Amino acid sequence: MMDTMAIALGIRDALRRFIIGLVLYLAILLALPYSTPIFSALFPQLERPLYQQQTFAKLVAAHVMLVLVASFVAMVVGIGAGMFVTRPRGREFRKIFETLSAMGQTFPPVAVLAICVPVIGFGFWPAFVALALYGVLPIGENTVSGLEAVSPAAKEAADGIGMTPIQVLRRIELPLAAPVILAGIRTSVTINIGTAAIASTVGSVSLGLPIIVGLNGNNTAYIVQGAVLVAGLAIVVDLGFEALLSRLSRWKA
Amino acid sequence: MHRPDAPLGVAVHNRPMLALATGVLLAGMLLPFVAHAPNRLVSGVALQLWQVPDVWSCVALIPALPLMIGAFLRQTGMVLWGLLAAAIVLPVGLTHVAAVSAEALSLSAESKSARTSLGSGFWVMILATALMIPDLTARMGLSPKVRLFVSCVAIAPLAAMVLLGHLDAMSIMKEYTNKAALFHAALIRHFVIVLGALVPTLLLGVPLGIIAFRRPAFGGPVLAGLNIIQTVPSIALFGLLMAPLSALAARVPLLQSIGISGIGLAPAIIALTLYAMLPIVRNTYQGLGEVPPQVVEAARGVGMTPTQVFWHVELPLALPVFLAGLRVTVVQAIGLAAVAALIGAGGLGSIMFQGLFANALDLVLLGALPIIGIAVAADAIFNFALISLQRTKT
Known part of the structure; x- marks a missing residue:
């Protein structure tokens, strides 16, 4: 009884934190275009203290779009690969998968992003490819460890009542592995939000743009505006995952 | 099949x-x-x-x-x-x-x-x-x-x-020959940034991890705070540190005279230290948590002082988990030091970004490939250390 209440409160808390964070973020986003007086007071030496090349809403949308599309591809590939190497027919490829994943994750994301430019060129695509490639690794790794952690007894029981291997995967293994897979997606998305910001240096539009323009033009106000929006986005998304994870663990309990 | x-x-x-x-x-x-x-x-x-x-x-x-x-x-x-x-x-x-x-x-x-x-x-x-x-x-x-x-x-x-x-x-080696002096300076600078962040991290992070383990009421909020910092993308943290640091340097001439300002090495090392703290504090804490209580009690039973228990029992047993944290920290710092080039900290990232901004693709590779090489090499060294530890343990 106490436990159920505590868990219920936990969900409420995580969800509430996410909603508060989201509302706060949107409020900042809406207020920022009208914040010229604040920034001119903070940085009196600057002639144009507010970034106006693009609207902030547009930059947030472009940033979220880039991360969303790349993470979606990373999820499909990562979960697919993780499922494949844990099936009997794919087990042989497990070692290669692990090598690739361990090696790839030591590569700094910013270096992966830079290397994509000579191969692909400037713009949206190198950023997309770098984010998708890098995003696959934590998701794939967690899919494997999540599926491996499913108790053999549960699988045998499902097998015993006549489920096909696909049914066992869909109804038993994936739901039980979901929290671990979701944790991998969270890691992947968190890294990608940061890499997407740096992707402004390879010519793609994201919230990193005010920061890069500010750094090149010595405009600290632009840097602060970009940095606040990037940091806020990362924190809000992380709170969202926190809320989602606590929901999932409630189902499990 | x-x-x-x-x-x-x-x-x-x-x-x-x-x-x-x-x-x-x-x-x-x-x-x-x-x-x-x-x-x-x-x-x-x-x-x-x-x-x-x-x-x-x-x-x-x-x-x-x-x-x-x-x-x-x-x-x-x-x-x-x-x-x-x-x-x-x-x-x-x-x-x-x-x-x-x-x-x-x-x-x-x-x-x-x-x-x-x-x-x-x-x-x-x-x-x-x-x-x-x-x-x-x-x-x-x-x-x-x-x-x-x-x-x-x-x-x-x-x-x-x-x-x-x-x-x-x-072409990449031609680029290297042309820019050998610049490259070597950047390489050394890269190590300076990473080590410059690592030293304060260890000095602060290890004691903080130990205190967090001894006093969970204090450890919880510290770890939660470090978790939030870890969530903030590097480029944003660099940017957020720039404004207060440059304001501070403008007000306090003493800081300026020792080289602290909004751009360059100071914000880079501060940001890298903040990132590096989480794996170090967390793994020190977890490593100590994995020491079996019976072992600690047995050590006390044979008359060891708390200091001796720490140095001869807890520390050696917590070492593998701690090293795993240090491994994450070092590999991460090598990559983050590359991003720090954007705020004028120098290092191999400056060669890489110079190449990106000037559309000189060989220069991009001359910066990026060594960064990857150093990260992979550092990871392999820690791997070796962890393997050796496991062997001496058994």
């Missing part, structure tokens, strides 16, 4: 090897091996392996054939050693052909600024062989230390070719 006794009498005994060897052959035949631009103005022409001026170029692909055939053989010790040898020879041959072709192309080019760079085919083939080697050594049942040694043997000839100047006609 794994069928050892297929009706035709041909069975695949190593499907990953078959897949990778097929990948090597396809990449060798279909993807561009090198790209050549006769001068800076013309964009590069992609050349396949069979199109490069070296007549013997395709010989370099020969080791891929035994690799492919080997996949159909029973995986006995002899076959595995043979496959390993072929997998080690293959990249050496490919790199040699790339080097010789670059030399021939630069001799035949009319301009001194002719550039030959490595193509996607080369990289795919190298990656595929790099994946074969750990798979083979795992199948052979070699110990982790021997496996690491085999990886070193595979990398050694490639490193030797780069260091001895065999690849000097490649």
